[in-house]
Amino acid sequence: MKAWDIGGQQKFRDEWGRYTRGCDVIVFMVDASDKKKIDTARYELHRLLENPELSKVPLLVLGNKVDTEPHMSHDNVIQALNLDYITENKWTMINISCTRNINLDKVVEWLTANSK
Numbered sequence: 126m127k128a129w130d131i132g133g134q135q136k137f138r139d140e141w142g143r144y145t146r147g148c149d150v151i152v153f154m155v156d157a158s159d160k161k162k163i164d165t166a167r168y169e170l171h172r173l174l175e176n177p178e179l180s181k182v183p184l185l186v187l188g189n190k191v192d193t194e195p196h197m198s199h200d201n202v203i204q205a206l207n208l209d210y211i212t213e214n215k216w217t218m219i220n221i222s223c224t225r226n227i228n229l230d231k232v233v234e235w236l237t238a239n240s241k
Contacts, residue, residue, distance in 0.1 A: 149240045150183045152232075155206070157188035157220060158196040163205045170206060174214060183239040184216040187232065192222035215239075 151173070155166045170186075173179065188202040197205060199220050208216055217235055221228045 146178060148179075148182060150185060150236060151179065151214075152185045152187060152236075154187040154189050155202065156190050157202055158190040158193045160197065160205075163197070163202075167206045171210075174211065180213040182214055184211065184214045185232070185235055185239070186216060186218040188218065188220040189223055191220045191227060192225040196220075 153166075153170050153173075156162060174184070186202065186206065186208060188197060188199065190196060199218060202220070203209065203218050206218075208218060219228050219231050219235070221232060223229070
């Protein structure tokens, strides 16, 4: 499995399409404790998925930092990112905590099941 952590900084966003060519899955991580950045995340995710090469590529959305309070719930992240409007890509959303190892097993299971 090849993975790229290409970061969310604005200066890297125009390069996302280059790194996603030929990928089996897309993993898109957001900070579930930072409501101020969720609008930007929604915009960038939907912009990324406009790439015709990415239609039908499974999408895994991770809401990280659920070990901090306050944080957005699973349903809040889905709503904030307008995931229900994504119809070309099979998608799943999992709330996680990288530092507390919360639901990381579910991430590995999903990647294993959805990668070629």
